[in-house]
Amino acid sequence: MEKIIDFFLEPYYSRATYLIILEAIAFVFGIASVIYAKNRNILVYPTGLIATTITVYLFLYDELMGDMMMNFYYSVMSIYGWWNWARKKNGSPVVPVSRTNKKEKFIGFGMFVLTMLVTYIVYKAYGSVIEFTNYIDIFTSGLFFTAMWFMANKKLENWTLWIIADIxxxxxxxxxxxxxxxxxxxxxxxxxxxxxxxxxxxxxNNLQTA
Structure with missing residues (x-):
């Protein structure tokens, strides 16, 4: 057990205090954001925006370009999602929870492939040496990008992509x-x-009462 704890804590022994504090803040707001998302609460976006903005800086500091780019995208999509979820007509949300149709699945797959390509180009543009872990990063970037788009449009499938990428x-x-x-x-x-x-x-429940 002690070895496991040391494995997680050892990298922080030589890390600047302010970076640890920033990571802790991002940790708290990131968890809060997902809890709000689970409950379909629009606060998912302001809390998520705080977490992703901080994380952009952290990843840029460590030159993890794929992760940095994804969190920058999260920040932008948080603004879009915030607006999209806030829209109402006659007191009801304009964008309800729904499943993706064939067209949306096709668009999602296209975004997944395009994101991986762009992430790869970003790594190359910064002159980074692309190692095995970076290829994993490129793959998860595609998943996260598509998941965020689906979430902003309240598509159930966003959670499937989050689960795979998170694991x-x-x-x-x-x-x-x-x-x-x-x-x-x-x-x-x-x-x-x-x-x-x-x-x-x-x-x-909505389908049964429709």
Missing amino acids: ITVPLYAYRGWGMLSLQYLIFTILAVQGYIAWKKHLN
Whole structure:
């Protein structure tokens, strides 16, 4: 047990205090954001915006360009999602929870492939040496990008993509020495499963009463 704790804490021994504090803040707001998302609460976006903005800086500092780019995108999409979720007509949300249709699935797949390509180009543009973990990063970037788009449009499938990407990210961040963020994504995985169940139940209830 002690070795496991040391594995997570050791990278922080030589890390600047302000970076640890920033990571802790991002951790708290990131968890809060997913909890709000699970409950279909619009506060998912302001809390998420705080977390992703901080994380952009952290990843840029560590030259993790794929992760940095994804969190920058999250920040932009948080603004769009905030606006989209806030729209109402006759007191009801304009964008209800729904499943993706064939066209949206096709668009999602296109975004997934395009994101991986762009992330790869960003790595090359910054002259980074692309290692095996970076290819995993490129793959998860595609998943996260598409998941965020689906979430902004309240598509149930967003949770499936979050679950897959979160599971992959947990060991990836642990390997990179991001102990708090690795733990955060473990919690994200659990919350994403709960989010899928909650949204599916909400969707089924709406279909029954329609």
